[in-house]
Amino acid sequence: MTSSDAPSPAEERRRRVGRAAVFALVTAAVLFGVGGLVRSRWDPLISFDDDAVGTLVGITVDNPWLLDAAHVWELVTQPFLLHTLGTLLCLWAWLRRGMRTRAWWAFGTLMASWVVGLGAKYVFQRARPVIEDPVSEAPGYSFPSGHALNSAAFATTVVILLWPLVTRRLLRGVLVAAAVVLVAVTMADRMFLGVHYPSDVTVGVVTGAGLALASFAGFVGWSPRRPEVVDDPDATPSSTREESDGGPVDDASTARPRQHRES
Template sequence: MAFDLRRAEPGRRSVLGWLAAIPAAIFVILAIFIATDAGPVLDLDDEVANWAYDVTAGHAGFVSFLDAVAVIFSNLACGIALALLAAFALYRRERMVAIWIVASGIAAIGGNALLKLVFQRDRPTFVEPLHEIGGYSFPSGHSAGAAMFFTVAILMTIILTGRGFKRRIPVTILGLLAIGVGASRIFLGVHYLSDVIAGLCFGMSVTLGLWILLVTNATRLPHGSPSSPARDASVWPSSSTRSRSGTSRSSRPACGSSPSSRVDRTALVRDDGGRSWSRTGHGRAARRGRPDHRRRR
């Protein structure tokens, strides 16, 4: 299972930029509405908060489940999980990925705390609150932390797995978990709808923005695991490329080839999924996998 940063590169380079810009724009719009006390947004927040309270009230088991979700996806738990992911990236010699993980956690969690102090929005109030909590409401810290953590997890899944269901299924589950954590804050009665949406957008945009700044330019062929670097190396001749005489093609190039073209004619490059080897050489000798014994003219 090799780190291959190329797997996270979309067909168009602008796609990542749009994925970071769209949630950032949504966050800015919501921030303006909250700062200006926009009536329609506040009315919608009150309606959703009251409806969610009515759904949760009277169900002690559901409240206990929401409390457990709040503890599991707290800032402390996310910080521990990020530290483990960063350590794993360093173990696999992916220094820029480790830096990106740490920077995303600091920017999303720390930045969200500063934004709360800027807006100072009060939390929803009920006659019989379901959960006692202090601090300000906008944006939701749990939502920002969940969006950041699950965005990190999704990108890590993409660069560690090949295409197909083994990538799509976990990516879908991680995305739904991020939305679920945000929704739990509304049903617990501690955040408004706009708080949650703003937190999710903030955490996602910060994480993707830092990926573009720190990791995109570091994209290269995979390192492979420290225990077996040769197997995952970017260019490495396999045993099937050796000639009948037992000498590798890299040491016995085709007659008439120049020294500068010897490597190009015998290079073997692993494909994206890592499932097979393909020859990128050209010429009859490279295609047949044996030296060309034609006479020199």
């Protein structure tokens, strides 16, 4: 590609905004579309949700070990704990691997998803499932599921954050599989405990993952003002320095202090 073929900064900015807008609009359509059905108490959805939760809670009642496991999973996947772990991973990626812009992107995405999840609950104000023989209780509103939304946002963001550092195909597969398991088990956990409906957890996952993907779509191609000090290939033009977070970065090279001329 010649220099004349390269897109201008304004064109690249429009492309980034357009990509992000597409993901954001699809995510919002699912959230508000299903949320509207919930608020209007659309009978097919409400009946399906009630029947599904009643069946799953019945399975939990018949299997005490499942109840114990579900309570443990509920505890370790609290949004606060997930985002604390995500913040620590962002700090590690920045300070140990030199991935400054990517780490800031990941941190901002995690915080934004947390806020959106909390705000959405107050917009729709759906009551928790009413179970004849409840096995667990949870405060607050039901739609969308905070555990599901934040686990999906966490999993998607962490996979994207660590992707350049995991160069082996097998390890990348393990990373993606672990993310899928985290989200899937969290979805099941909320329903087996009877604190969320299927629509709560499904929309929560779509919203969390959609927010992370929309954020990343807007991040890819971002060009900072001083590209010489940025280590992210997704945010750095090809003319910047070779050492980037597009692959494993040598700790020794990133930790080497700059030499200053004494005056």
